[in-house]
Amino acid sequence: MHPFFHLLQRDVRLASRRPLDALLPVAFFVLAASLFPLGVGPEPQTLQQIAPGVVWVCALLSAMLSLATLYGGDYADGSLEQMLLSGHSAVLLTLAKALAHWLLTGLPLLLVAPLLGVLFGMDADPIKALCLSLLLGTPILSLFGGLGAAITLGLRNGAVLILLLVLPLCMPVLIFGAGAVAALQSGISPAGHFSLLAALLLLSLLGVPVATAAALRISV
Amino acid sequence: MSASTPLDIADTDAITGLRAHALAGGRGHETLFRNLSFRVLPGELLWLRGHNGSGKTTLLRTVAGLSTPFAGSVRWNGQSLRGDLLAQKSLVYLGHHNGLKEDLSAVQALRFLSQLHGRDASANGLHAALRSLGVYHRRNLLVRMLSQGQRRRVALARLALETQPGLWVLDEPLEALDDGGQAIVRSLLQAHVQRAGSVLMTSHIALQLDGVPVRELHLSTTGVS
Numbered sequence: 001m002h003p004f005f006h007l008l009q010r011d012v013r014l015a016s017r018r019p020l021d022a023l024l025p026v027a028f029f030v031l032a033a034s035l036f037p038l039g040v041g042p043e044p045q046t047l048q049q050i051a052p053g054v055v056w057v058c059a060l061l062s063a064m065l066s067l068a069t070l071y072g073g074d075y076a077d078g079s080l081e082q083m084l085l086s087g088h089s090a091v092l093l094t095l096a097k098a099l100a101h102w103l104l105t106g107l108p109l110l111l112v113a114p115l116l117g118v119l120f121g122m123d124a125d126p127i128k129a130l131c132l133s134l135l136l137g138t139p140i141l142s143l144f145g146g147l148g149a150a151i152t153l154g155l156r157n158g159a160v161l162i163l164l165l166v167l168p169l170c171m172p173v174l175i176f177g178a179g180a181v182a183a184l185q186s187g188i189s190p191a192g193h194f195s196l197l198a199a200l201l202l203l204s205l206l207g208v209p210v211a212t213a214a215a216l217r218i219s220v
Numbered sequence: 221m222s223a224s225t226p227l228d229i230a231d232t233d234a235i236t237g238l239r240a241h242a243l244a245g246g247r248g249h250e251t252l253f254r255n256l257s258f259r260v261l262p263g264e265l266l267w268l269r270g271h272n273g274s275g276k277t278t279l280l281r282t283v284a285g286l287s288t289p290f291a292g293s294v295r296w297n298g299q300s301l302r303g304d305l306l307a308q309k310s311l312v313y314l315g316h317h318n319g320l321k322e323d324l325s326a327v328q329a330l331r332f333l334s335q336l337h338g339r340d341a342s343a344n345g346l347h348a349a350l351r352s353l354g355v356y357h358r359r360n361l362l363v364r365m366l367s368q369g370q371r372r373r374v375a376l377a378r379l380a381l382e383t384q385p386g387l388w389v390l391d392e393p394l395e396a397l398d399d400g401g402q403a404i405v406r407s408l409l410q411a412h413v414q415r416a417g418s419v420l421m422t423s424h425i426a427l428q429l430d431g432v433p434v435r436e437l438h439l440s441t442t443g444v445s
Contacts, residue, residue, distance in 0.1 A: 001335075003335060003336050003338075006332060006335040006336060007336070010321070010324070010332050013324070013328075014321060014323050014324070017323040017324075018323065073321075076317075077317055077318070077319065077320065077321060077322065078315055078316070078317025078318055078319035078320075079319050079320075079321060081286060081313065081315055081317065081319065082313070082319040082333060082336060082337075083336065084286065085284060085285065085286065085308055085311060085313050086308065086336045086337050086338075087305045087306065087307075087308035087309035087311075087337070087338070088305065088336070089305065220286055
């Protein structure tokens, strides 16, 4: 097996050792999104209209929660040095870290999202579109999040800096992700939005791990 | 590059082993050492000495390829350790940090490291390594339950997994170890040097190895003695 899978397996195992930490992003996601009906009011029309945006913003914020520890832990205990000296491509290893982050935060969000859709009174088709947009979009958040985490490694106030760095980069994902569902709701085909999201995903898969590996080499 | 420059001549006569040429490096903008040239041939141990803050750790990190040198070059068997992934495979670097995850058991943490570095990760091999470091009975405890010295022993068990005459770059490997632990590490160093391996290490504790000559490099004077 390639160390890619060993690293992936290790990160998932480490998360299972601290289940409360691992569940925090999903809990935040559900809690934050369910505050909106309470604050905005129960009119079904309004809720359906704001649902895609609310779910996407909450997904974006909850994906940011666990970023500070994504490379922070490996940096503090010396695992990161060992990874960079292992004789394997650092690009592949950062890809494994991003995939682990997505499996542990992105995928749970995706599974809970239909529930929130029902809570906001969305119909079946917009809920499907929401899930598809999250499926295409959340990996991008994990990739850019990893880049932010790598750049801010070892800095004081790193956690805040990550947000300032990563949130602007994630705006296109938010626009096309929420836009796809809104388009469907207003009777337009969301195919264009999905294509753009998929293109963003492919581009960031190609470019972001390289940048992350370079940032790690500077930070370590 | 023309073959007549002194650098090239020096390059070709030290194809095997570790060779640093006119190396300068430091932390941030502060230069800690400059114009440093030394070699560690196969079957040699170079003991890096110097007072606190003289740049020993920085030099080890530069040699291992974690820090970029300000000037000069480091070659292992003619290859750069920073760029060449194949050359990295014969390197064992052990820094101040042990590289063990606190939430894994000792044997799981060691297994991940040996898988990462492409070494023997079979249960038998790992158990034998832990046994030779005297922490076999602790193998299923979480790393965070281990004492400082026991963690160091688990990290050093990587050395017991080595079979090839590669390059060991060790930063204070004897620290936190009791007398018994230090004796084990000394015998591992001895075995590595005797199979024509190279060692570059720092230690505040005197290094006496039976049958193995120890060369010293004093960082304040930057001369090999």
